[in-house]
Amino acid sequence: MADGNYLYQFRLIMIGQSTVGKSSLLRQFKEGEYFPDISLTVGVDFHAKMIKVNGHSIKLQLWDTAGQDRFRAIVKAYYRNAVGGLLVFDITNRESFASLDDWYEEVMKYAEPHKPVFVLVGNKDDQSRQRQVTKEEGLQFAKSHNMDYIETSAKSGHNVEETFQRLSGRILQMVNSGEIKVEDGWDGVKRGEPLLGAGKKGAYRDNSYDSTVSLERDRRYQSSERKCCGRN
Numbered sequence: 001m002a003d004g005n006y007l008y009q010f011r012l013i014m015i016g017q018s019t020v021g022k023s024s025l026l027r028q029f030k031e032g033e034y035f036p037d038i039s040l041t042v043g044v045d046f047h048a049k050m051i052k053v054n055g056h057s058i059k060l061q062l063w064d065t066a067g068q069d070r071f072r073a074i075v076k077a078y079y080r081n082a083v084g085g086l087l088v089f090d091i092t093n094r095e096s097f098a099s100l101d102d103w104y105e106e107v108m109k110y111a112e113p114h115k116p117v118f119v120l121v122g123n124k125d126d127q128s129r130q131r132q133v134t135k136e137e138g139l140q141f142a143k144s145h146n147m148d149y150i151e152t153s154a155k156s157g158h159n160v161e162e163t164f165q166r167l168s169g170r171i172l173q174m175v176n177s178g179e180i181k182v183e184d185g186w187d188g189v190k191r192g193e194p195l196l197g198a199g200k201k202g203a204y205r206d207n208s209y210d211s212t213v214s215l216e217r218d219r220r221y222q223s224s225e226r227k228c229c230g231r232n
């Protein structure tokens with residue numbers, strides 16, 4: 001068996017103004033839960049999750065960024081190595097919608113030479129009575145930037161899984177058609193690695209961690225992972 005335990009790894013980033021619900025969406029996607037008193041993201045958090053797209057296993061590496069200005073310098077370094085992500089605003093917060101152009105321009109500038117694939121997410125649709133941005137406005141912005149538009153609730157879970165599935169499906173299609181190229185030295189898309197010692201119990205597994213880890217811990221994990229076996 002030389003195919004590895006996933007076909008591709010996609011690195012995705014979450015962008016958008018602070019408090020729109022980026023961390024909550026990830027939490028809901030990964031754990032199927034909503035934590036109302038989620039703590040403010042500091043710098044960049046890292047998550048991973050395996051999903052199935054058209055019957056293929058895809059490993060999603062999810063980078064959750066802090067929207068606060070003072071962290072934006074750190075965040076820029078990660079734009080380049082993302083194949084795409086979620087551009088999130090809060091449908092009950094007009095300002096978060098108005099800031100989308102800035103976010104989009106920034107990510108496109110720093111992602112060069114790669115052109116990341118985004119889905120526009122209008123979050124907090126459980127609070128649609130307080131809506132300040134119409135569905136039509138969301139659709140219009142998405143259309144003019146060649147993105148899909150989807151409304152979600154990290155609180156109820158509405159459309160959360162669907163968002164990641166849809167985005168991953170679109171990226172997989174672009175990889176298969178050659179529109180997105182897998183390149184050495186670029187972490188946006190990676191091919192799955194072979195299973196070392198496949199067939200033996202305790203063979204190399206790549207999908208054994210999926211919790212929020214600091215960058216430092218992740219590096220340590222990856223080196224111990226290569227040595228073999230169990231969870232840390």
Ligand SMILES: Nc1nc2c(ncn2[C@@H]2O[C@H](COP(=O)(O)OP(=O)(O)O)[C@@H](O)[C@H]2O)c(=O)[nH]1
Pocket residue numbers: 016017018019020021022023024025035036037038039040041067123124125126127152153154155156
């Ligand atoms: N009602 C509602 N509140 C949400 C939703 N998503 C996030 N929140 C709340 O909005 C606040 C900011 O969420 P957070 O995930 O930290 O936003 P981030 O700064 O974009 O990561 C928190 O109080 C969340 O509980 C949602 O879908 N519905």
Ligand SMILES: [Mg+2]
Pocket residue numbers: 022023024039040041064065066067
């Ligand atoms: Mg956050």
